[in-house]
Amino acid sequence: MTGATTNADLHCHSTVSDGLLAPAEVVRRAQANGVDLLALTDHDELGGLAEARTQADALGLRFIDGVEISVSWGDDTTVHLVALNIDPANASLQQGLAQVRAGRDARARAMAAELDRVGIHGVYEGSLAYVGNPALVGRAHFARYIVAQGLAKDVKSVFDHWLAKGKPGYVAHVWASLEQALAWVAGAGGVAVLAHPGRFRFSGAELRRLLRHFKDLGGQGIEVVSGGHTAQQVGEFARLAREFDFLASRASDYHGAGESWTDLGKMAPLPEGLRPVWEAF
Numbered sequence: 001m002t003g004a005t006t007n008a009d010l011h012c013h014s015t016v017s018d019g020l021l022a023p024a025e026v027v028r029r030a031q032a033n034g035v036d037l038l039a040l041t042d043h044d045e046l047g048g049l050a051e052a053r054t055q056a057d058a059l060g061l062r063f064i065d066g067v068e069i070s071v072s073w074g075d076d077t078t079v080h081l082v083a084l085n086i087d088p089a090n091a092s093l094q095q096g097l098a099q100v101r102a103g104r105d106a107r108a109r110a111m112a113a114e115l116d117r118v119g120i121h122g123v124y125e126g127s128l129a130y131v132g133n134p135a136l137v138g139r140a141h142f143a144r145y146i147v148a149q150g151l152a153k154d155v156k157s158v159f160d161h162w163l164a165k166g167k168p169g170y171v172a173h174v175w176a177s178l179e180q181a182l183a184w185v186a187g188a189g190g191v192a193v194l195a196h197p198g199r200f201r202f203s204g205a206e207l208r209r210l211l212r213h214f215k216d217l218g219g220q221g222i223e224v225v226s227g228g229h230t231a232q233q234v235g236e237f238a239r240l241a242r243e244f245d246f247l248a249s250r251a252s253d254y255h256g257a258g259e260s261w262t263d264l265g266k267m268a269p270l271p272e273g274l275r276p277v278w279e280a281f
């Protein structure tokens with residue numbers, strides 16, 4: 001399989017975390033959109049993979065087991081790693097992710113208390129109607145509840161007003177360390193890819209420091225093409241992939257209609273001269 005002819009989409013979400021489609025629906029939509037290599041990468045959770053794989057097998061779509069891991073790096077900075085081609089039965093990965101998930105409930109209660117202070121009430125309880133597994137409750141579920149209450153026009157504006165770092169409902173949280181997350185991925189036989197580097201609000205120097213640290217700890221790839229990246233960012237991350245000798249990934253980060261920058265499989269191709277991460281599978 002060559003890089004240019006593959007419509008790979010190696011990062012997306014289902015109702016198992018904060019996506020809007022069930023795992024099998026994600027697979028069907030991906031295939032209808034022309035994807036021929038798909039990874040489901042729910043946040044901190046492997047629970048959708050079996051259903052997705054069963055559907056992918058039935059449709060003859062090549063499927064890769066994945067997960068997006070929440071990581072704390074430095075002083076209250078959250079970054080996301082996408083782990084690809086992992087063994088979902090690996091015990092240390094499962095235990096590590098369970099540990100990451102365990103912090104979400106207390107965080108959600110603290111966020112709701114902050115929102116209560118600025119006049120937005122009942123968000124913790126209300127958000128639970130929007131999450132399949134309460135242990136996975138997060139900001140996207142909060143945002144959907146707040147939109148449904150008529151307090152904002154869409155999910156993005158909820159983040160802009162209340163949930164992004166520095167806003168009243170944001171609560172600092174400690175996720176996995178970069179060391180832990182990379183050890184879990186390596187132990188499960190996977191490839192670790194830095195997710196959507198264009199979404200982090202880093203200076204160029206900070207991003208290079210993160211990439212160096214990530215590589216030194218065994219990180220192998222970065223998302224050069226991500227649904228949220230501009231064409232200019234794709235060029236910038238292609239250069240960084242070459243400089244650091246990273247494998248290059250291509251991903252929509254699809255969550256659902258109206259909540260995503262790009263639909264499944266509808267991203268730009270990888271720029272020339274990169275090593276596609278799927279050649280490592």
Ligand code: AMP
Nearest residue numbers: 018043137138139140155156159160255
């Ligand atoms: P959490 O893991 O609870 O911190 O939630 C992170 C999730 O919130 C991301 O994976 C996205 O689904 C969503 N998200 C983060 N920032 C934004 C934004 N600016 N607009 C819309 N959704 C966002």
Ligand code: MN
Nearest residue numbers: 013018140255
């Ligand atoms: Mn998400």
Ligand code: MN
Nearest residue numbers: 068080195196
């Ligand atoms: Mn992410």
Ligand code: MN
Nearest residue numbers: 011013068253
């Ligand atoms: Mn994601």
